[in-house]
Amino acid sequence: MGTTLKDLAGHLGISAAAVSMALNGKPGVSEQTREEVRRAAEELGYRPNRTGQALRLSRTNTIGVYFPSTVMEYSLYFAEIMRGIVAGFADTELSPLLLPSAGETGLVRDFPEVDGFVVVEPHSDDLGMFELLRSGRPTVCIDPPPASAEAPWGVVEADAPAATRDSLRHLVARGAARPGLLTIESVSEWSRTIEASYRDWCVEHGVDPAIIAITARQSNEEILELLERELGAPVPCDGLFVAGDAVAPRIAGLLRTIGRSPDGGFPLVSGVDSTMMEFHTPPISAIDLNPYGYGVHAARMMAVLLHESGRPAEPRIERLPAPLVVRGT
Amino acid sequence: MGTTLKDLAGHLGISAAAVSMALNGKPGVSEQTREEVRRAAEELGYRPNRTGQALRLSRTNTIGVYFPSTVMEYSLYFAEIMRGIVAGFADTELSPLLLPSAGETGLVRDFPEVDGFVVVEPHSDDLGMFELLRSGRPTVCIDPPPASAEAPWGVVEADAPAATRDSLRHLVARGAARPGLLTIESVSEWSRTIEASYRDWCVEHGVDPAIIAITARQSNEEILELLERELGAPVPCDGLFVAGDAVAPRIAGLLRTIGRSPDGGFPLVSGVDSTMMEFHTPPISAIDLNPYGYGVHAARMMAVLLHESGRPAEPRIERLPAPLVVRGT
């Protein structure tokens, strides 16, 4: 196929070893030879064969990227993380390889040798994630894994408690006396943290918690019923923190049918921002989780961890800010 | 690291070559030995080293997956394609490797050896795509590439003309006399085909075309102005085929501010379906492009092409149906 080290050596009349040392900046060749080798490599378009390198160095420069099987289908958020991961690795030697997520069996199927894993939103019901963490390979998680899993090498996470407090403060500022929480999944640490923070806030502010738990595949009718129940309570819920991706517009549409609107006395905050919130009519305030940034940071952290000597004593934790983007009047 | 062929051979007291032949079903070993080897492999947890195989067979079983740099950020559609690709390769020996997309420079950065490429929505303004097609490696495109690019080995595409006709027929059935077309990008063959089909339909039905071209980053105010212009024409546009991902709800919101609604005399069809259309209030009819299916079919086609002897004389084309999902009253 392409030019090999041996081709290059033959062309120059020296040994392959010398060429290797020359190109890798190792001592053992004269500066003159090094320069000649560099020129010849350029001229013949030499690209080191990654497979040969991988075999020799037992290092593939490939990182497995694992997404939970369940959620990805509803989510624009994951596409953003993906973009971020690709961008983050683009600056490094590493390449992301997409792993098939494990269904109920919990077995991650066979895949090529990789140097580490990036696990996106480890969900407690995803057995494949446990398996990857158990492998002992360098692993960076985007959002913390459940406590029952092996500790990862690193974690990139959002400041969810602060985001929850900011959101509730905003809802109160917009006139809500009993802001509720609408959650969509409870298998992620992120949603567990938000729920805990919400309850803390309620205790602090003497508010009776109003938690509406739905699933992504529930029908509009069912959800509307749950909403009406909380809105018709003795002390009615009068604002919502919607902690799921792409759910807030759906809720806004349902509320409209019963005469409530984000700009008409029923404030709404989405826990996950996206262009959908920005371009909704009226625009919806949201927490900017910066999923793209998650991807970039996770990729970079992985590159750093692989360059270091070994596993850090404690998991490296990077907490990214998650500011509230206020929209509308 | 793991158990190697040599370990296994040593354990059994035979040569590594015999073990290899036994496990790969090649002739040259007795059935008894073969069975013994299989048992030992199972017992010692032997997994062939992919890097070693790759080097020997000059075949990595890895496929580069390329997404255009521009669009991915607005799109739920791409996340679905990604899922499909992962699922499609899960049945095969192959693994998808995410390639960093080329920006303006047109250079796809360095990445490990791959056996072929899956290029998602080749956009005519994406130079990286041209480069990959020029490489001569097996390439399957999801949606056809522009005519100016090298021909790919295979293409998976939607029946866009039929989808356009179905959508327009539906709009007319819902009362539109002059259905318009709202397009969001013109760099993909898909949107070019839709626009051409729309114009054909207009000629056949004696309708004056109403085409509204927007970009994804345009403000709501700008878009509203464009809409109002067409709605205020002498023969007003009175229905819309919205040919972009996740745009229809945005348009529906804007139309609502000027008293038009999908269930109130201004029918809407989205050219790209998603849960957003399903759960919108009111639900929005849409073309089910089945992006997940695209991914699966592209992956399978790649596996088939690699198993065949060489490049097919003509690009293999697989056209998937894109049915209209009718929603609402």
Next chain:
DNA sequence: CCGGCGAACTTAATCGTTTAAGGAATGATG
């Protein structure tokens, strides 16, 4: 004049796998 030393290479081993070529044992055939 010779031992020793550093510079600049080359040789050879290695990573884990596959496969062509070679060889020993067995059985059949003339």
Next chain:
DNA sequence: CATCATTCCTTAAACGATTAAGTTCGCCGG
């Protein structure tokens, strides 16, 4: 019994890179 094919295995050579361990050669110091 010699010949030959067949079966079942071993040996050895790749694939493309890196690197430890030689091998020259010139040069300096004693």
